[in-house]
Amino acid sequence: MSPTAAPAGPLAYFDHAATVPLRPEVALAMAPFAADRFGNASGSHRLARDARAALEDAREEIASLLGARPAEVVFTGGGTESDNLAVFGVLAACERQRPAIVCSAIEHAAVLAPARAAAGGAGRVRGLDRAELRVAAVDRTGVIDLGALEECLGDDVALVSVMLANNEVGTVQPLAEAAAVVRRRAPGAALHTDAVQAAPFLDVARAAAAADLVTLSAHKLGGPKGTGVLVVREGTPLRPLVFGGGQERERRSGTHDVAGAVGMAAALRESVAHRQEEGARVAALRDRLADGLLSSIPGTVESAPRELVLPGHAHLRFAGVEQEELLVLLDEAGVCASAGSACASGAIEPSHVLLAMGVGGRDARSAVRFTLGATSSELDVQLALTATRAAVERLRH
Amino acid sequence: MRVLVAMSGGVDSSVAAALLVEAGHDVIGATLKLWGGPSDSGCCSVADVDDARRVAQQLGIAHHVFDLSEEFEAAVVTPYVAAHAAARTPNPCIECNRHIKFDRLLARARRMGFDALATGHHARVERHAGRFRLLRGVDAAKDQSYVLSMLGQDQLSSVVLPVGALTKDEVRAHAAGLGLRTAGKPDSQDVCFIASTDGRRGFLGRRLSLRPGRVVDALSGAEVGAVDAVELVTVGQRRGMGHDPAGARRYVVAVDPAARRVLVAGAAAASIGRVALVPDSLAWVDGPLGHGARAVAQVSAHGRPAACIFEGDGTQPAIVFGAAQRPVAPGQTIALYALDDPAAVVGSGIAA
Numbered sequence: 001m002s003p004t005a006a007p008a009g010p011l012a013y014f015d016h017a018a019t020v021p022l023r024p025e026v027a028l029a030m031a032p033f034a035a036d037r038f039g040n041a042s043g044s045h046r047l048a049r050d051a052r053a054a055l056e057d058a059r060e061e062i063a064s065l066l067g068a069r070p071a072e073v074v075f076t077g078g079g080t081e082s083d084n085l086a087v088f089g090v091l092a093a094c095e096r097q098r099p100a101i102v103c104s105a106i107e108h109a110a111v112l113a114p115a116r117a118a119a120g121g122a123g124r125v126r127g128l129d130r131a132e133l134r135v136a137a138v139d140r141t142g143v144i145d146l147g148a149l150e151e152c153l154g155d156d157v158a159l160v161s162v163m164l165a166n167n168e169v170g171t172v173q174p175l176a177e178a179a180a181v182v183r184r185r186a187p188g189a190a191l192h193t194d195a196v197q198a199a200p201f202l203d204v205a206r207a208a209a210a211a212d213l214v215t216l217s218a219h220k221l222g223g224p225k226g227t228g229v230l231v232v233r234e235g236t237p238l239r240p241l242v243f244g245g246g247q248e249r250e251r252r253s254g255t256h257d258v259a260g261a262v263g264m265a266a267a268l269r270e271s272v273a274h275r276q277e278e279g280a281r282v283a284a285l286r287d288r289l290a291d292g293l294l295s296s297i298p299g300t301v302e303s304a305p306r307e308l309v310l311p312g313h314a315h316l317r318f319a320g321v322e323q324e325e326l327l328v329l330l331d332e333a334g335v336c337a338s339a340g341s342a343c344a345s346g347a348i349e350p351s352h353v354l355l356a357m358g359v360g361g362r363d364a365r366s367a368v369r370f371t372l373g374a375t376s377s378e379l380d381v382q383l384a385l386t387a388t389r390a391a392v393e394r395l396r397h
Numbered sequence: 398m399r400v401l402v403a404m405s406g407g408v409d410s411s412v413a414a415a416l417l418v419e420a421g422h423d424v425i426g427a428t429l430k431l432w433g434g435p436s437d438s439g440c441c442s443v444a445d446v447d448d449a450r451r452v453a454q455q456l457g458i459a460h461h462v463f464d465l466s467e468e469f470e471a472a473v474v475t476p477y478v479a480a481h482a483a484a485r486t487p488n489p490c491i492e493c494n495r496h497i498k499f500d501r502l503l504a505r506a507r508r509m510g511f512d513a514l515a516t517g518h519h520a521r522v523e524r525h526a527g528r529f530r531l532l533r534g535v536d537a538a539k540d541q542s543y544v545l546s547m548l549g550q551d552q553l554s555s556v557v558l559p560v561g562a563l564t565k566d567e568v569r570a571h572a573a574g575l576g577l578r579t580a581g582k583p584d585s586q587d588v589c590f591i592a593s594t595d596g597r598r599g600f601l602g603r604r605l606s607l608r609p610g611r612v613v614d615a616l617s618g619a620e621v622g623a624v625d626a627v628e629l630v631t632v633g634q635r636r637g638m639g640h641d642p643a644g645a646r647r648y649v650v651a652v653d654p655a656a657r658r659v660l661v662a663g664a665a666a667a668s669i670g671r672v673a674l675v676p677d678s679l680a681w682v683d684g685p686l687g688h689g690a691r692a693v694a695q696v697s698a699h700g701r702p703a704a705c706i707f708e709g710d711g712t713q714p715a716i717v718f719g720a721a722q723r724p725v726a727p728g729q730t731i732a733l734y735a736l737d738d739p740a741a742v743v744g745s746g747i748a749a
Contacts, residue, residue: 322505324461324463324464324505325505325508328427328459328461331459331461332425332459344443345428345430346446346450346462347430347446347462347463347464348464349464394508394509395508397508
């Protein structure tokens with residue numbers, strides 16, 4: 001027995017940063033590979049060759065859309081795996097006795113957790129825990145402090161990871177400037193960027209051109225969950241984490257998920273094709289939502305300056321309100337929003353991003369993240385405005 | 398009625414939620430994240446949250462996780478450690494009910510506009526002529542009215558305890574009938590924030606310096622033994638205290654943490670007739686007992702009830718037992734029940 005959770009009333013989705021629905025074009029593109037084009041891309045007979053051709057078509061298309069060469073595109077099981085491969089893969093390939101890993105303070109857990117483990121923290125793997133972790137501070141607007149980054153750098157640095165845009169507050173990071181600092185002060189370091197959150201809105205080919213390693217996830221683009229890419233620029237030393245049949249040029253073993261790769265290519269294609277007009281449309285809706293909430297609910301603040309964040313992000317704090325309570329009421333009203341970060345139990349974690357921006361305690365616990373995207377409409381914004389006003393009023397009463 | 402159900406991931410709160418859904422109420426489940434450290438039981442582990450979430454799915458209700466771990470640390474864990482440091486014996490479940498479930502969570506439920514908060518406790522709330530009574534659960538072996546004995550009218554007016562009218566067997570049968578995965582889950586034991594592999598000693602040892610002490614005969618003053626941590630000794634304890642020359646077991650009658658001294662005595666000398674109560678710990682279900690009123694006292698979760706008289710005229714309230722009792726550890730809660738209705742909780746206090 002499992003009754004559906006489908007709500008009876010209207011539904012407004014404001015969690016595009018978490019995931020978005022599969023684009024219809026993607027579902028169409030993937031369908032044959034769940035049916036008659038089921039071959040194992042590593043084989044040699046006609047079905048295998050057919051699958052392999054589709055895989056390589058997808059790889060070439062993704063490479064071209066990301067400004068990479070096909071050989072530089074490694075398919076993985078998602079953004080988290082790509083981030084882990086970047087951290088541990090570079091560390092495993094590093095000859096140094098005690099290499100340093102440098103991260104911004106607002107990296108996603110998929111970067112921070114492996115980096116901490118690599119530095120001997122929780123989850124350490126013997127032999128892969130010899131790194132030193134240095135965390136570069138961000139300023140109050142949620143943007144990496146390039147001076148702080150510079151202080152973390154040196155000849156011993158093997159990997160620098162600076163995300164392209166933050167998943168919680170949405171701030172876009174000055175990656176090109178960060179890269180210039182890295183090249184100057186740590187010329188031997190590989191530069192990784194997690195572009196998962198930025199990809200729906202930014203031209204990753206250009207914005208991440210300076211990075212040696214780029215993480216992407218299909219499902220944030222309207223592709224399938226469980227598929228990701230790590231772009232590994234030629235010459236970047238990297239050892240695999242997953243061993244086996246040697247697929248992906250020995251960088252990631254395992255039978256290819258051809259449907260996933262095809263789906264990711266289709267999602268990226270659609271996303272890039274509509275990026276500009278979608279970005280403008282989404283930003284206008286986001287502005288209406290954020291401005292509406294700011295003007296109608298006293299004690300509301302935006303966590304990061306609007307001009308610094310992705311078009312779909314509205315990260316707001318409602319003074320005196322507990323985010324957990326607000327999210328329950330929004331959920332009941334059919335508004336799907338989030339706090340931005342959850343732990344294994346599903347509880348909202350104290351946000352390391354807000355803390356790094358100097359926001360802690362009750363203030364941090366009053367934050368709600370609304371993220372808009374391809375499915376967002378004017379009606380959604382109206383519903384969210386009404387529901388949020390009513391909920392905050394009730395909770396403050 | 399719109400009801401928030403606190404779902405621990407155990408069978409009792411699962412069935413509490415199910416009964417409310419079946420009765421047609423508008424139900425939302427919430428699991429409290431109370432503890433971030435290692436734990437293997439009770440209301441704190443990811444596995445328990447997963448079980449609660451799964452049950453909520455099966456019942457077709459929304460489920461949320463509320464992180465009250467900061468509040469839990471401040472209101473339950475820190476006082477628990479401080480009490481042990483002072484050689485008192487706290488009951489963290491009662492403090493969690495007092496400060497977390499029926500205070501913070503209840504306040505949340507009210508703010509969010511819920512009409513009631515439900516839990517899976519085996520006890521009953523009855524409304525009678527506009528007043529609320531707190532009664533023992535129907536299943537005497539599982540009765541949890543003791544750990545709710547600090548609730549008053551304000552809280553009881555918004556609390557629903559659906560499984561109090563069922564026996565544990567009936568609860569499990571109901572869960573099994575619905576195919577809930579919690580149907581066969583063992584009852585939670587012990588303190589939820591202490592892992593069984595770690596124990597009280599391991600947990601407290603990281604937060605306190607445990608100090609060895611002397612065991613002294615309370616009557617003769619002779620040193621008769623030693624303990625390796627006075628902070629872990631409880632008044633009333635027999636284990637590790639040996640026997641007197643006549644071969645009778647010794648009980649701990651007092652612990653003096655400053656002097657690192659544990660006083661022991663044989664059963665006859667150890668028994669007590671009077672227990673002083675911490676004045677501001679008194680809590681009444683529906684108004685205080687008068688001085689000299691007779692009641693029935695229960696000094697532990699499943700202790701045997703004993704007749705007593707309440708003394709409440711001075712600054713130091715107390716209860717006086719009709720017959721000699723084993724010593725009651727300072728910090729322990731004493732629940733009082735009505736003499737004429739032994740199922741009805743009257744109130745409670747903490748032994749001074």
